[in-house]
Amino acid sequence: xxxxxxxxxxxxxxxxxxxxxxxxxxxxxxxxxxxxxxxxxxxxxxxxxxxxxxxxxxxxxxxxxxxxxxxxxxxxxxxxxxxxxxxxxxxxxxxxxxxxxxxxxxxxxxxxxxxxxxxxxxxxxxxxxxxxxxxxxxxxxxxxxxxxxxxxxxxxxxxxxxxxxxxxxxxxxxxxxxxxxxxxxxxxxxxxxxxxxxxxxxxxxxxxxxxxxxxxxxxxxxxxxxxxxxxxxxxxxxxxxxxxxxxxxxxxxxxxxxxxxxxxxxxxxxxxxxxxxxxxxxxxxxxxxxxxxxxxxxxxxxxxxxxxxxxxxxxxxxxxxxxxxxxxxxxxxxxxxxxxxxxxxxxxxxxxxxxxxxxxxxxxxxxxxxxxxxxxxxxxxxxxxxxxxxxxxxxxxxxxxxxxxxxxxxxxxxxxxxxxxxxxxxxxxxxxxxxxxxxxxxxxxxxxx
Amino acid sequence: xxxxxxxxxxxxxxxxxxxxxxxxxxxxxxxxxxxxxxxxxxxxxxxxxxxxxxxxxxxxxxxxxxxxxxxxxxxxxxxxxxxxxxxxxxxxxxxxxxxxxxxxxxxxxxxxxxxxxxxxxxxxxxxxxxxxxxxxxxxxxxxxxxxxxxxxxxxxxxxxxxxxxxxxxxxxxxxxxxxxxxxxxxxxxxxxxxxxxxxxxxxxxxxxxxxxxxxxxxxxxxxxxxxxxxxxxxxxxxxxxxxxxxxxxxxxxxxxxxxxxxxxxxxxxxxxxxxxxxxxxxxxxxxxxxxxxxxxxxxxxxxxxxxxxxxxxxxxxxxxxxxxxxxxxxxxxxxxxxxxxxxxxxxxxxxxxxxxxxxxxxxxxxxxxxxxxxxxxxxxxxxxxxxxxxxxxxxxxxxxxxxxxxxxxxxxxxxxxxxxxxxxxxxxxxxxxxxxxxxxxxxxxxxxx
Numbered sequence: 010x011x012x013x014x015x016x017x018x019x020x021x022x023x024x025x026x027x028x029x030x031x032x033x034x035x036x037x038x039x040x041x042x043x044x045x046x047x048x049x050x051x052x053x054x055x056x057x058x059x060x061x062x063x064x065x066x067x068x069x070x071x072x073x074x075x076x077x078x079x080x081x082x083x084x085x086x087x088x089x090x091x092x093x094x095x096x097x098x099x100x101x102x103x104x105x106x107x108x109x110x111x112x113x114x115x116x117x118x119x120x121x122x123x124x125x126x127x128x129x130x131x132x133x134x135x136x137x138x139x140x141x142x143x144x145x146x147x148x149x150x151x152x153x154x155x156x157x158x159x160x161x162x163x164x165x166x167x168x169x170x171x172x173x174x175x176x177x178x179x180x181x182x183x184x185x186x187x188x189x190x191x192x193x194x195x196x197x198x199x200x201x202x203x204x205x206x207x208x209x210x211x212x213x214x215x216x217x218x219x220x221x222x223x224x225x226x227x228x229x230x231x232x233x234x235x236x237x238x239x240x241x242x243x244x245x246x247x248x249x250x251x252x253x254x255x256x257x258x259x260x261x262x263x264x265x266x267x268x269x270x271x272x273x274x275x276x277x278x279x280x281x282x283x284x285x286x287x288x289x290x291x292x293x294x295x296x297x298x299x300x301x302x303x304x305x306x307x308x309x310x311x312x313x314x315x316x317x318x319x320x321x322x323x324x325x326x327x328x329x330x331x332x333x334x335x336x337x338x339x340x341x342x343x344x345x346x347x348x349x350x351x352x353x354x355x356x357x358x359x360x361x362x363x364x365x366x367x368x369x370x371x372x373x374x375x376x377x378x379x380x381x382x383x384x385x386x387x388x389x390x391x392x393x394x395x396x397x398x399x400x401x402x403x404x405x406x407x408x409x410x411x412x413x414x415x416x417x418x419x420x421x422x423x424x425x426x427x428x429x430x431x432x433x434x435x436x437x438x439x440x441x442x443x444x445x446x447x448x449x450x451x452x453x454x455x456x457x458x
Numbered sequence: 459x460x461x462x463x464x465x466x467x468x469x470x471x472x473x474x475x476x477x478x479x480x481x482x483x484x485x486x487x488x489x490x491x492x493x494x495x496x497x498x499x500x501x502x503x504x505x506x507x508x509x510x511x512x513x514x515x516x517x518x519x520x521x522x523x524x525x526x527x528x529x530x531x532x533x534x535x536x537x538x539x540x541x542x543x544x545x546x547x548x549x550x551x552x553x554x555x556x557x558x559x560x561x562x563x564x565x566x567x568x569x570x571x572x573x574x575x576x577x578x579x580x581x582x583x584x585x586x587x588x589x590x591x592x593x594x595x596x597x598x599x600x601x602x603x604x605x606x607x608x609x610x611x612x613x614x615x616x617x618x619x620x621x622x623x624x625x626x627x628x629x630x631x632x633x634x635x636x637x638x639x640x641x642x643x644x645x646x647x648x649x650x651x652x653x654x655x656x657x658x659x660x661x662x663x664x665x666x667x668x669x670x671x672x673x674x675x676x677x678x679x680x681x682x683x684x685x686x687x688x689x690x691x692x693x694x695x696x697x698x699x700x701x702x703x704x705x706x707x708x709x710x711x712x713x714x715x716x717x718x719x720x721x722x723x724x725x726x727x728x729x730x731x732x733x734x735x736x737x738x739x740x741x742x743x744x745x746x747x748x749x750x751x752x753x754x755x756x757x758x759x760x761x762x763x764x765x766x767x768x769x770x771x772x773x774x775x776x777x778x779x780x781x782x783x784x785x786x787x788x789x790x791x792x793x794x795x796x797x798x799x800x801x802x803x804x805x806x807x808x809x810x811x812x813x814x815x816x817x818x819x820x821x822x823x824x825x826x827x828x829x830x831x832x833x834x835x836x837x838x839x840x841x842x843x844x845x846x847x848x849x850x851x852x853x854x855x856x857x858x859x860x861x862x863x864x865x866x867x868x869x870x871x872x873x874x875x876x877x878x879x880x881x882x883x884x885x886x887x888x889x890x891x892x893x894x895x896x897x898x899x900x901x902x903x904x905x906x907x
Contacts, residue, residue, distance in 0.1 A: 020803065020806070021807065021808060043685065043686070044685040045683045045684045045686070046684055048716050049802065049803055049804055052804055053799075053803075053804040053805065053806065053809055054809070055809070055812050081514065142549065165534055166650065169651060170650065170651060172651060175647040175650065176647070176653045177645075177647065178688070179645070179646045179647045180629050180646060181838040196627045197624075197629060197649075198624040198625070198626065198628045198676060200646075200650065201615065201618040201619065201628070201649065202618060202619060202621060202624045219894035229884065230709070233706060234494045234708055234709065234710065234713070235494045236492065237491040237492070237493070237494070237661070237706060238706060239627070239629060239688040239689065239704045239705050239706050241686065255576070255688050255705065256688050256704065256705030256706040256709055257682060257686060257687060257688050257705045257708075259705070259706075259709050260679070260682055260683065260705055260708050260709055260712060261683065263709060263712050263713065264683070264712065267712075267716045268798060269824060270720075270800060271719075271720070271794060272794060272795070272798065274794075275787075275790045275791045275794045276791065277791060277794065277795065283799055283805075283813070284809075284812070284813075284816070287816055287819040287820055287823065288823075290755045290816070290820050291819075291820045291823040291824055291827075294788065294791055294820060294824055295824055295827065295828075297787065297791065298784060298788060298824055298828055299785055299828070299831075301783060301787040302780070302784060302828060302831065302832070305779060305780040305783045306780060306835065307904075308779055308780075308783075309776050309777060309779060309780050312775055312776045312778075313585060313773075313776045313839075313840075314777070316772050316773070316775075316776060319768070319772040319775045319776075320772040322774075323765050323766070323768040323769040323772070324467070324762075325775070326761055326765075326768045326772075326778065327758050327761045327762045327765065327768075328758060328777065329761075329778070329779070330754060330757055330758060330761070330778070330782065330891065330895075331751070331754040331755060331757075331758050333779065334750060334757075334891075335747060335750065335751060335754065338724070338746065338747055338750040339743065341724045341749060342724045342725065342726060342743055342746065344875065345720060345721060345723075345724045345726065346721070346726065346732060349717060349720060349721065350502075350732055353498065353501075354469065354576050355498055355501055355502040355732060356499055356502065356732075357469070357470050357502065358470065359470060360502055360503070360504065360733075363504050363733070364732070364733075366735055367733070367739070370736040370740075371736055371739050371740045371743060374736065375738075375740055375743055375744055375747055376742040378740075378744065379744075379747055379748070379751060382748075382751065383751070386755065390762075391762075436897070442779065442783075443781070446779075
């Protein structure tokens, strides 16, 4: 069926029905949702209704929905499930999903789930579980189909037909040598359209590079943009094929990474429940506010230092936030460009000096331009030429400092292993506040008192 | 070959070599890069070296690299190319890539490129060009392979073998009725492992929903998370199959969307050249700074209104930025949660009231908690109980206002068709600045003067 818009309206209808408690229709509707949609529904319900909605989920759907839920909501729902129900939910999950789920379960239930698997799956699951979830090994599905280079296409096809259970994510056949080492890919196009007598070695595409299992998720995302394919092989230290990553899992990984960066930049965690109890959320937010209070007090300390100037000329207090915020805004622009550039590999050692000079030049030009505007406005409104000129000078200084900080802060944070996407903003605005206040009030103290 | 890290080190080496001007080795190295890597290299070079590097690109690689470049860098490079070279570069590109490229070309060159295509490709290209680039129709590749439901698997396979040129992105065969209407999908697994006598209609997976061609890119990304597959059919108003979208294109679309949101939130455009000339970049940044100046002057106006209070008690100026910034930080947390929740469909009409109450409760608790801390610190340092208590009250008020604004600003912006991800931050901090200043200085004027 074509569908024009996102399914939000269906979830909306569901939520309305949940209030009216119309059970039988509800069960059918919940069952008609994809696992991801059902997970979004559960995540967007306040906790009491969430428990109610979970009861409407078909047992056979439970596992796939649990996999899609964010960590906190999943833990909450699993806490209310019997161990037997958890083992049942795990049944029939794809191995990479099962690995994610198992990581969140108590050891005794994990053991029961592993024992319920057949020999081969058990081994495959153990192999996935050895990798961190945010590495290529953790993202991959271990089931792949492979052929040797000397096999003819006919032999490859016959072996596929004889395969007891071809994996769901079959988008290509990998070509491996006798030692399981990855050699290339037989695309579906070649499998279906190639000459039956040609060998796998002749037909294969040797160009797609395999991804090493230890590659971090963020680099897997970048490499997928290079290979321009919907699937990539994952290999171990010896170059042996141990699994594959499909682009739809990369979409999920990229979404998680974006959530982490955007929420992390304001001190939040992407795995937190938006509908957590007030006390829990208050506790989570408070640390970030406390950190900000420390930096704000640092800036306030600068103002306190120059209090005599403010006592003499109260107008300084009026223009103080203007000077600071212009620096903050200009610095955030440079910082944001740098952070994106670093994460995409566009900013590197060899061009950083060029970028620094450029940003300083932009800061200088914009600083001078807006200094003139502020001077004119301030003089026009308050008729105090001295303060107007000092504000202008402080803005020019602050925009220059903002440019330098915008380039250097992310580089320094990265050097000391702190993610610039998370901490860059706090550090930068502290610097622009302090420098803005100090420049403005310092100049005023020297020139006006 | 396994590769442990992202290829940034190779690009780094290249950039170093470019400086040393070692042509022949360079050509080989540039040729060894994927189109995306070569595009990143070009984007990360300052313009003069960029022209030099472009000369090192093999003619056959030019088209694919142009497609990967950001709009501005691409325009710059194409401006230096002859029309004949542009037509050559377009040759052999996939039709969705060609459509992106053609959108950036002058009409006469587009016409020459279209004329160079064969009849079928010409028609397919025209069909892609009718859709906006950021819609399902613009993201799709028009080439698909399909079968009718009553065909046996044997017949389907025979028709594939007889196909003159199977498309590169062949990840499944679509099942369509006589009117080309989408019915379901034959997975590779079924094609390779199914019984030859079974019909396409029996073997097909009817569950995957097709995506309507007018669906905006942001919804395509959400729907891909629902279907959990590496490929999806695209249909027109009548449900007819007109193309397919692969997950690797969704990865690119998601990356572009993230860039747009993150850069847009500080007034930048993801298509701008990071290495644009200083004058160009200065001009681009200046509008955002001007907008910020207006909002900063608005906040300064509040301080000016209460200037008599500051004249009497200069200490107010010291704590002013603390009150404003606590509100700004708390508001940004709520705003960020809301914007992410809205874009992922987790926030909707039916739960907004609940969220508002919750955020107000969190704001109230955190406001009271940090108010006490600020009161104690301010009194401890400045020994002025009146100002300390007023600052505490203002912080409590501002955090409550911040919570309300964090929930309501994105909803209001959305209602008036402004992207909350882009404008939310500016509006929110203006509100928290104004309310913070007004509450603090207003209370001070009433109680201290």
